[in-house]
Each structure stands twice: as structure tokens, then as C-alpha cells.
Amino acid sequence: MKLLFVFIRKEFYHVFRDRRTLLILFGLPIVQIILFGYALSSEVKNIGIAIQDNAHDIHTAQITEKIQSSSYFKLQPAVSNYADIEQQFKNGSIKCALVFPVNFGADLLRTGGAQIQLIADASDPNTATTLTNYLQSIINSYQQQLNPNAKISYEIIPETRQLYNEEQNGSLNFVPGVIALIFMIVSTALTSVAVVREKELGTMEILLVSPLKPVMVLIAKAIPYLVLSLINFVVILVLSVFLLKVEIKGSVALLFAESILFIITCLALGLLISNVTASQQTAMLISMMGMMLPTLILTGFMFPLENMPVLFQLISHVIPSRYYYIIIKNVMLKGLGFGYVWKETLVLAFMTVSLLAIALRKFKTRLA
Amino acid sequence: MQKTMENKAIICRELTKEFGDFKAVDRISFEVNQGEIFGFLGANGAGKTTAMRILCGLSYPSSGEATVAGFDVYKQQEQIKKNIGYMSQKFSLYDNLTTLENIEFYGGVYGLSRPEIKERSAQLVHTLGLEKEVKKLVGDLPLGWKQKLAFSVAIFHRPKIVFLDEPTGGVDPITRRQFWDMIYEAAASGITVFVTTHYMDEAEYCHRISVMVDGRVEAIDSPANLKARFHTDSMDEVFYQLARGAKRTAD
Known part of the structure; x- marks a missing residue:
């Protein structure tokens, strides 16, 4: 036990004296949270819109006003022809446009039906769809306003609710993903580099010749990063709650327990990588490319897994962060208890035990 | 027997380490006295490192016996370390x-x-x-x-x-x-x-040296005796005469 303490203290010296490590350790989470929370927001807000009003009547004015008052859109100066609209699309000042035909109001009243044109910049298809949906709902609500007493024999009014995220806070989806990503970086990359560094320095030899048991060496290497990852976890949670206004709905204790499990998974991966690589660069590269990219892409936090080709969906099943992401999302955002995440926990636990066993075996066979 | 064991820091008898067909260490036997400075020489690839790893308790021999500080290399690695x-x-x-x-x-x-x-x-x-x-x-x-x-x-x-x-x-x-x-x-x-x-000048500082060639200990004696045996006054020459017969290429 005393041995372990001596060793762990030494590991902390390493961490706190290496600026690079410190930067990755504490700078990265903060940068990532801010990046994903603000810069990479998928919400639609203040989108430039141009309105070409060829009718200039009371109806077009009222619809325009409705659009203007919505926080989704930012009205650009009125345009009078299609060339202007196209010009604005090209220079990026608008992402959608609305065209009222001549006689819009007159058609509406006389024939009971008027047409309106919505144009959206579909180079970003998701945003384009969202925008046209918003516009349609604005127009629909105006339409209902026009006929308050109209008798429609059959009417279906959809009552939509956005469950678990009524305010449509985009940060919600990112936070669990960012947490998984950061554990991957801190626990996997830093641990593998820390072990490989000792190999490069030749100090690993000395440790192996010493009475320290190989298992102890691995544990002592892993514990500091477990502690630091947990500190990071707290930092991320605090940032998420106070900066991104993400509400933690589930049990914090369960979140911590699941996170410790996932950190150990990452540590085992890091130790495994360090056992099969000889240089710090290789270890870094494998951790970054081999672990971070799949985490980013195949966990479902940036791109929905359901839309991917079957092959990728299959691959995603062996990515540990996929399960952790589901667990965290369920507990943190939906407030679900252990009863709803035990399956994912089991998979994660199984992966962890297997990875640890392989890492230990590799470590030992290297000695024989 | 027990008495002599205590006076010897290291004892190797027919110590062998095989990797498949390859005999990295081939039946080496020697003893090192307590307080002695023992030079362990050999070209790269001669098997020094493998032998040393066994003596340090880092790997197990394939056959033969060895004790380090009185502890058995098979059963008492912890004590050796x-x-x-x-x-x-x-x-x-x-x-x-x-x-x-x-x-x-x-x-x-x-x-x-x-x-x-x-x-x-x-x-x-x-x-x-x-x-x-x-x-x-x-x-x-x-x-x-x-x-x-x-x-x-x-x-x-x-x-x-x-x-x-x-x-x-x-x-x-x-x-x-x-x-x-x-x-x-x-x-x-x-x-x-x-x-x-x-460094051969360093070999001269040792009380006794052994020279490994192709996994075997080819010579073991004090530097002065070795030089006398090979009729030369330089350790370089001794080493060269012993090692030039090596068939293994350096690793």
C-alpha cells in the first residue's frame, strides 16, 4: 500500500510538471464544452431571411411582421426581384426567402386560396428543412388567425411536445458526447503515453526489476488518471449546468458510478495501447485516430447512428463510448434510474473486464 | 554445499534459455563470489541480455539451475528482486x-x-x-x-x-x-x-571476466590470466580472438 502511494505521488509530479499534459487535461474539457455548446450549435436562430413582397397588402404585412417578431429569423432589407434574392443567397446574408405574388391578398379573399413561395438554401439540408418548417408553421398560424370562427368539419390539431428537452436546448445532446470524448482523451491517450514514456526512458526496466509487481505498476499508472478524469467530470458537469443550462435530471451518484466504470474502460484501453506500442508518438496517434474518431462518429452524438450504413452500425456496437453515451443521456437528460441502463452497464463492464485481462496478459507476456 | 552457496553471490549451472529452436543462452555455468566485480562480456547478440534478464528475475530459464543471492531463479523471483x-x-x-x-x-x-x-x-x-x-x-x-x-x-x-x-x-x-x-x-x-x-579498458578493472560467444561462456578468468593464456597484453586482442568465431550476427 505504501509502495502504491509512493508511486502515485511520483505520477502526480509528472502530470503537474508537464505543461503539455496539464493543457490537455484541463484546457481541453473547457475548450470542448464551449466549442460544442456554443460554436457548433445545431439550433436555428437569427437566420437571415429576405422577403419579396409583390402584393403590399395587409396580409403580407402581417405575415412579415410575424416573421420579424420570431427569434428564428432576422429580416434583411426587402427585395424586389429574384436577382436580388439570388445575390443575397450567394453572399450568404440569407438562408431563406419568401415571395408573395402580386394579388396575394386579393386571391386569398376572392378565391379563398393564395400561393406563396418559400426558397431555402439547401446546401445544408437539415437547416433548410428546419427553416421551411418554421415558416410553414408561421403561415399556418396566420391562416388560423384569419378564420377564428370558420367551421371546419374535421380538424386534427397536433399537440407536439419535445420530451426531455422542451426548450430545444442543443447543448443537451452534446454534453454527454463531450464527456465521453474527454474521458477517451484523458484516460486513454494520456495513460498510454505515460506508460510508453517510461519504456522510452528506460525507467520501465528499472520498475520491472524492482520488487514492484507488474500489476502494481499498471494500477499506479492508472489511478492518477482516474482521479484526474473524475475531476474533469466535475468540471464538465459544473460548466454544463451553469454555462450551458443543462439540467441534471437523474441521480448524480449513478452518473459518477457509471463514469468511473467508463473511465476504467478507457484506462484499460490506454494500457493495452501502451503495451503494443514502443513510442509516445505511436501511442498518441493510435489513441487519437483509433479511439477518438470512432467516439466522435460512431457513438451517435454527432450523427444519428440509425442513418448510417449497416456496416458502420455493426461496428458501433464494439465502441465502448456508444454505451456510455446512451447511459449518460438516459440518466442525465431523461432522469432514468439504473433499471433502464443496466444492459448498457453490463456490456460496458464486460468490455472493461476483457480489456483489462488482455492488457494484463500482454504486459506479463512481455516479461517472460 | 550449503556453506559454499552462501559465499557465492551468483551460481549458474547449465543455464539455458531457448526461444523455439534458437538457444539464446546455451548451457552456461559460472559462479560469482561475494564482493567481486564480475565483468560479463560478449558481442551484441551473444546472449548477455537474455542471461542477465534471467538473473534479475525478469524471465524464466528453459533448463539448468541458477541462484542469485542464494535465491532460486525459478521459484524466488520476488526475493531476488x-x-x-x-x-x-x-x-x-x-x-x-x-x-x-x-x-x-x-x-x-x-x-x-x-x-x-x-x-x-x-x-x-x-x-x-x-x-x-x-x-x-x-x-x-x-x-x-x-x-x-x-x-x-x-x-x-x-x-x-x-x-x-x-x-x-x-x-x-x-x-x-x-x-x-x-x-x-x-x-x-x-x-x-x-x-x-x-569497453575493454573497463574489462581490465574487473576482478574476473567471462566472455560469451553465441550463447556460450567461452572463457572465464581474471583479465591477467586471460591475457597470459592468449599470449597478448591487451584485452582487445583476447576479446577479438574469442569472439571472431561467432556465427551469430549482431542484433
């Missing part, structure tokens, strides 16, 4: 730890108590004249000092035997000379020194 010190050509200190932290760490790894570490490190720092460097990072020390410090750390827990794997690589001749003074001091205090080297 507690009773030996080890220093490699990389000096193996932590660059971003201070001199004192390095000493404390290795002392702790070998299970020394806090007061012991305190007392011995003060003594060590004084002997090495490192008082001003105690709080400096080892990475900022000159190579020669690092090497002396690495050796001192290797014998800090007062092992019975210290294994030195090419301990003077890349060090200037003057520092090497001073380093050997330290080795003599250690040997005088009763520590057995088992050293590998490629």
Missing part, C-alpha cells in the same frame, strides 16, 4: 523529478522506511557533492552526474548484488574513471558487482 539493484545504460532517472524526489521514489519502491530514506539520501547527497542540486530537476543535470546518481540510486537500498548493463555508455573517459571508483567502493562495502561493458 528485493536483493538486487539494477542500472541500465539509459541511467533511468526521471527527468522531471528532482534529484531528491528520484532518490525518494526508488527508496520507496524498495520499501525503505521514511527515516531510512531521509538519513541515507542526506548522506548520499553529501557524498556526491550534490547539495546544490537537490531541488533541481534531474533533466538539468550533466550526463556524468546523472550516471553517478543512477548508480547511487541502484545501490541505495543496499542490495547484495548490483547489475550494471553497459553503465558507461556515452560518458567521457574522466567521468568513467570516477564511476569505476564508485564501483570499487561499492564492492569494498560487500556489494557484488555484475557488469556488462563493451
Whole structure:
């Protein structure tokens, strides 16, 4: 036990004296949270819109006003022809446009039906769809306003609710993903580099010749990063709650327990990588490319897994962060208890035990 | 029998290590006396490292017997590790730890108590004249000092035997000379020194040397006797005559 303490203290010296490590350790989470929370927001807000009003009547004015008052859109100066609209699309000042035909109001009243044109910049298809949906709902609500007493024999009014995220806070989806990503970086990359560094320095030899048991060496290497990852976890949670206004709905204790499990998974991966690589660069590269990219892409936090080709969906099943992401999302955002995440926990636990066993075996066979 | 065992720091009998068909170490037998400086020579690839790993408790032999500090290499690796010190050509200190932290760490790894570490490190720092460097990072020390410090750390827990794997690589001749003074001091205090080297002038400093060729110990004697046997006055010549018959290429 005393041995372990001596060793762990030494590991902390390493961490706190290496600026690079410190930067990755504490700078990265903060940068990532801010990046994903603000810069990479998928919400639609203040989108430039141009309105070409060829009718200039009371109806077009009222619809325009409705659009203007919505926080989704930012009205650009009125345009009078299609060339202007196209010009604005090209220079990026608008992402959608609305065209009222001549006689819009007159058609509406006389024939009971008027047409309106919505144009959206579909180079970003998701945003384009969202925008046209918003516009349609604005127009629909105006339409209902026009006929308050109209008798429609059959009417279906959809009552939509956005469950678990009524305010449509985009940060919600990112936070669990960012947490998984950061554990991957801190626990996997830093641990593998820390072990490989000792190999490069030749100090690993000395440790192996010493009475320290190989298992102890691995544990002592892993514990500091477990502690630091947990500190990071707290930092991320605090940032998420106070900066991104993400509400933690589930049990914090369960979140911590699941996170410790996932950190150990990452540590085992890091130790495994360090056992099969000889240089710090290789270890870094494998951790970054081999672990971070799949985490980013195949966990479902940036791109929905359901839309991917079957092959990728299959691959995603062996990515540990996929399960952790589901667990965290369920507990943190939906407030679900252990009863709803035990399956994912089991998979994660199984992966962890297997990875640890392989890492230990590799470590030992290297000695024989 | 028991009596002689106690006086010998290392005993090898027919020690063999095979990797598949390849005999890295081929039935080597030798004994090292307590307090002796024993030079373990051989070209690269001759099997020195493999043999040394077995003696340090890092790997198991395929056959044969060996005891280190009286402990069996098959069954008592833990005991062996507690009773030996080890220093490699990389000096193996932590660059971003201070001199004192390095000493404390290795002392702790070998299970020394806090007061012991305190007392011995003060003594060590004084002997090495490192008082001003105690709080400096080892990475900022000159190579020669690092090497002396690495050796001192290797014998800090007062092992019975210290294994030195090419301990003077890349060090200037003057520092090497001073380093050997330290080795003599250690040997005088009763520590057995088992050293590998490629420098033949260093081989001359050893009490006895063995020369490994293709996994076998081809010669074992004092430098003076070996030179007499090969009718030459240089160890270089002795080594060359023994090693030129090697069939294995260096690794």
C-alpha cells in the first residue's frame, strides 16, 4: 500500500510538471464544452431571411411582421426581384426567402386560396428543412388567425411536445458526447503515453526489476488518471449546468458510478495501447485516430447512428463510448434510474473486464 | 554445499534459455563470489541480455539451475528482486523529478522506511557533492552526474548484488574513471558487482571476466590470466580472438 502511494505521488509530479499534459487535461474539457455548446450549435436562430413582397397588402404585412417578431429569423432589407434574392443567397446574408405574388391578398379573399413561395438554401439540408418548417408553421398560424370562427368539419390539431428537452436546448445532446470524448482523451491517450514514456526512458526496466509487481505498476499508472478524469467530470458537469443550462435530471451518484466504470474502460484501453506500442508518438496517434474518431462518429452524438450504413452500425456496437453515451443521456437528460441502463452497464463492464485481462496478459507476456 | 552457496553471490549451472529452436543462452555455468566485480562480456547478440534478464528475475530459464543471492531463479523471483539493484545504460532517472524526489521514489519502491530514506539520501547527497542540486530537476543535470546518481540510486537500498548493463555508455573517459571508483567502493562495502561493458579498458578493472560467444561462456578468468593464456597484453586482442568465431550476427 505504501509502495502504491509512493508511486502515485511520483505520477502526480509528472502530470503537474508537464505543461503539455496539464493543457490537455484541463484546457481541453473547457475548450470542448464551449466549442460544442456554443460554436457548433445545431439550433436555428437569427437566420437571415429576405422577403419579396409583390402584393403590399395587409396580409403580407402581417405575415412579415410575424416573421420579424420570431427569434428564428432576422429580416434583411426587402427585395424586389429574384436577382436580388439570388445575390443575397450567394453572399450568404440569407438562408431563406419568401415571395408573395402580386394579388396575394386579393386571391386569398376572392378565391379563398393564395400561393406563396418559400426558397431555402439547401446546401445544408437539415437547416433548410428546419427553416421551411418554421415558416410553414408561421403561415399556418396566420391562416388560423384569419378564420377564428370558420367551421371546419374535421380538424386534427397536433399537440407536439419535445420530451426531455422542451426548450430545444442543443447543448443537451452534446454534453454527454463531450464527456465521453474527454474521458477517451484523458484516460486513454494520456495513460498510454505515460506508460510508453517510461519504456522510452528506460525507467520501465528499472520498475520491472524492482520488487514492484507488474500489476502494481499498471494500477499506479492508472489511478492518477482516474482521479484526474473524475475531476474533469466535475468540471464538465459544473460548466454544463451553469454555462450551458443543462439540467441534471437523474441521480448524480449513478452518473459518477457509471463514469468511473467508463473511465476504467478507457484506462484499460490506454494500457493495452501502451503495451503494443514502443513510442509516445505511436501511442498518441493510435489513441487519437483509433479511439477518438470512432467516439466522435460512431457513438451517435454527432450523427444519428440509425442513418448510417449497416456496416458502420455493426461496428458501433464494439465502441465502448456508444454505451456510455446512451447511459449518460438516459440518466442525465431523461432522469432514468439504473433499471433502464443496466444492459448498457453490463456490456460496458464486460468490455472493461476483457480489456483489462488482455492488457494484463500482454504486459506479463512481455516479461517472460 | 550449503556453506559454499552462501559465499557465492551468483551460481549458474547449465543455464539455458531457448526461444523455439534458437538457444539464446546455451548451457552456461559460472559462479560469482561475494564482493567481486564480475565483468560479463560478449558481442551484441551473444546472449548477455537474455542471461542477465534471467538473473534479475525478469524471465524464466528453459533448463539448468541458477541462484542469485542464494535465491532460486525459478521459484524466488520476488526475493531476488528485493536483493538486487539494477542500472541500465539509459541511467533511468526521471527527468522531471528532482534529484531528491528520484532518490525518494526508488527508496520507496524498495520499501525503505521514511527515516531510512531521509538519513541515507542526506548522506548520499553529501557524498556526491550534490547539495546544490537537490531541488533541481534531474533533466538539468550533466550526463556524468546523472550516471553517478543512477548508480547511487541502484545501490541505495543496499542490495547484495548490483547489475550494471553497459553503465558507461556515452560518458567521457574522466567521468568513467570516477564511476569505476564508485564501483570499487561499492564492492569494498560487500556489494557484488555484475557488469556488462563493451569497453575493454573497463574489462581490465574487473576482478574476473567471462566472455560469451553465441550463447556460450567461452572463457572465464581474471583479465591477467586471460591475457597470459592468449599470449597478448591487451584485452582487445583476447576479446577479438574469442569472439571472431561467432556465427551469430549482431542484433
